Amino acid sequence: MQKQVITQTPQPFSVLGLPVHLLEDYSGWLLSRLHEQLGGHVVTLNAEMSIQAERNASLASAIHQADLVIPDGSGVVLYLLFQGKRVQRCPGIELAESLLWQAGQLGKSWPVFFYGGAPGVAQAAAEVWRRRVTGLTLAGSQHGYLSPGEEEELLQTLKDLQPRLIFVGLGVPRQELWIAEHRHLCPQAAWIGVGGSFDIWAGIKCRAPAWFRNNHLEWLYRLYQEPWRWRRMLALPQFVWRALLTSLA
Numbered sequence: 053m054q055k056q057v058i059t060q061t062p063q064p065f066s067v068l069g070l071p072v073h074l075l076e077d078y079s080g081w082l083l084s085r086l087h088e089q090l091g092g093h094v095v096t097l098n099a100e101m102s103i104q105a106e107r108n109a110s111l112a113s114a115i116h117q118a119d120l121v122i123p124d125g126s127g128v129v130l131y132l133l134f135q136g137k138r139v140q141r142c143p144g145i146e147l148a149e150s151l152l153w154q155a156g157q158l159g160k161s162w163p164v165f166f167y168g169g170a171p172g173v174a175q176a177a178a179e180v181w182r183r184r185v186t187g188l189t190l191a192g193s194q195h196g197y198l199s200p201g202e203e204e205e206l207l208q209t210l211k212d213l214q215p216r217l218i219f220v221g222l223g224v225p226r227q228e229l230w231i232a233e234h235r236h237l238c239p240q241a242a243w244i245g246v247g248g249s250f251d252i253w254a255g256i257k258c259r260a261p262a263w264f265r266n267n268h269l270e271w272l273y274r275l276y277q278e279p280w281r282w283r284r285m286l287a288l289p290q291f292v293w294r295a296l297l298t299s300l301a
């Protein structure tokens with residue numbers, strides 16, 4: 053049987069003018085692409101990011117140019133539901149975890165790099181995954197508060213090591229803009245913006261319990277854990293309102 057070649061990004065669905073790709077199996081699609089020596093930029097879209105993109109043209113452009121945009125947030129899933137599309141939410145942290153498990157099975161040819169978070173956090177997260185997944189090859193880790201000179205060194209390191217999975221946890225929009233600017237350095241890697249995932253893997257923060265996640269209330273738990281985020285979270289009602297208006301139009 054002929055091997056299926058997956059070189060193209062699937063047709064996107066529009067969420068307030070931004071693309072979202074609707075697939076059954078995101079990690080399977082990415083792995084097939086990586087097997088074909090094709091990398092790409094993965095964006096984990098949520099309501100906050102969508103609203104930011106309305107005011108930040110560079111962020112919007114990075115999202116449009118990404119190879120895969122997954123419905124990370126409940127707001128995006130609700131928006132799609134208002135448009136008659138029932139889809140499963142795919143949190144970025146879960147996609148990243150699934151890829152890490154599979155990278156372990158693929159061994160030495162799939163080195164992984166962790167970049168971002170406060171000093172020590174990416175290193176701790178990488179160590180957690182090294183212990184968890186037999187066969188995982190760590191290319192390296194670096195914190196996300198580098199001087200311009202240190203960042204140059206990091207870029208050279210990535211160029212030399214050519215990791216296949218590069219997790220970037222600098223927060224939105226920094227991570228999307230950084231990936232869009234530098235992804236050409238490792239064209240065979242999947243570059244994924246993972247927000248605060250390193251903090252969770254390193255045990256500094258907790259994910260919302262399953263009940264909150266299953267009831268579209270992860271944002272509420274996050275607000276309880278990080279009350280200073282309230283201003284950023286005003287994007288949520290704004291997004292839902294827009295979604296309602298679009299569905300009624």
Ligand code: UDP
Nearest residue numbers: 168169170196197221222223224247248251
């Ligand atoms: N961060 C970083 N460098 C910066 C600013 C932020 O590495 O210059 C890290 C920060 O330490 C945290 C992550 O980026 O680990 C942002 O996490 P957050 O949960 O706020 O991500 P978002 O909600 O924006 O996806």
